[in-house]
Structure formats: C-alpha cells, structure tokens
Amino acid sequence: MIPRTFPPAPGWSPDGHRIKNEIDYSRGPEKTWVYGGLRVRDGQELMMTATSRNSAFYQHFLQLVEDANPAGDIKRDHRQSVLAQQRVHPVFR
Template sequence: MACPVQTGPVIPRTFAPAPGWSPDGHRITAPLTYSRGSDKTWVYGALRVRDGTEVTCCAPARNSDGWIGLLGQVARANPRGQIRIVTDNLSSHTSVAVRGWLARHRRIRQVFIPRSACWLNMAEGWWRLLRRAAFAGQTFADAAEIASAVQTATAQLNTRATPWVWGRPPPPTRTLRRRFVYLL
C-alpha cells in the first residue's frame, strides 16, 4: 500500500529555517523572499507504510502526466504483488489518461479517501519530514536545484526509514515508580 501526496508549486526562493532556537535563546528567523514566476515545480511523493520507504519525483505542472510518472515509479519500486494507492479526489487522479494507464497496469488500484478527511492520509506526516529535510533554510535558484534537493532528502530519509503506524504511540510504562513502591 502506498500513500501518495503532492505539493506545489515549489518556487525557487529562500525557505525559512527549521523551527529551533539559537545558542543565545532566540527563535531562528531568516528573511523570506517572495517571488512569482514561471520557474516552478510540483513535487510528487509516495510513502510505503509497511516499511517507511518513499518515492519522489518532480514535474513542471500538476497534471495527469506528473501523476502517471509517480505511479510508474511506485510500480518499479514494488515489483511484485498488488498495490493500493490511497489518494484524494483530485481531477488529475481520475483523468482519462490515468484511467487508461491503470487499465494497462491491473495490479495497481486507487483507493480514494473521503472528502474532508485528509487526516486519514498517513503521508501528510511524512511530507512534513521531507519538507524539513529538503527545503528548510535552503535557497534555490531554479527548479533543477529543487528537484536535486528533493532526491537527496528522499535518499537520506530512506536510509533510516521505519514502518509508519497510524495514531499516537502508547505512553511508556512507569517502571521506576512500581519498583519504588515494591521496595517499601
């Protein structure tokens, strides 16, 4: 099962640093540059929940071609078995081109999350990690640099990938308290 997500457009600019504190106790800030231009890219990504590995790609627009490119990478990353893609109801996910591609690749099925239930998509938490690893505190001159940063961050995150579990982990047991009571 894969949980794909897309973001964009990512425009070449200076991104804010990751949240944190400076050595003298102040919040880290950076001057942000805002620009609107034609040089932008869309980042597509998919998370395999079972082991936490991800696949990313960049496209110049948010359309069916970028989505099909991501689906092709997901298929190559998972050579055997059925693949379920959990996604939202974006029109580029249900276009004629995508439906034709899915008809030729029978082992891949799309499962759509209900409207107004984006919290069900586990990839949103992963996307926060990728944005921090790829963009935080960086300055990009063009879309090629953004694509390179995304691929580097994906490789780094895949080296320490762990399975994703939906929900909050259970609280730790308080062994020291029990030991103290038993020793009394």
C-alpha cells in the same frame, strides 16, 4: 539584567539583537511540483519533481511507484481515477 560575557550567536548583531531582513514571499516565475509516496510497511519513500502538474508526469510517477514495488497490488489514496491500470487501485476514505 546581567551583561553577557560571551559573543552573540551567528545571525545576531554585535549588540545582541536579531538581524532583520526584508521577507520575500513571492514564488518567482519557476514552479516545481513534487510527487511523493511512502510505503508504510518499511518506510521506503519515493519522490519525484516535475516542471508542471499534468497527467504525463503523474503517469511517470506511477511508473516509478510500480518499479519500486514489483509484486502485489498498489493502493493509492486518491478521489479521482487518473489512470486505469490493473495494479493501481484507488482507496477512498
């Protein structure tokens, strides 16, 4: 093996070994839910974060989806009907 003539990359120790830290897999007390949608036709994406997963935040997300799509029907891939809105139609696969 030939010794290196250049310094190690950032995140590596001076002798060329990867620095290891204790891994923390805990989620912590704060939780964040992310709602998202993608319009495949043009790639427009819509994301919203919420502090909890409930129907109020989901209704707010659907309102954002409707505002971003002022014309035409909106189809969502969802097995349970959460809201009974005229423009929102579930798509079952």
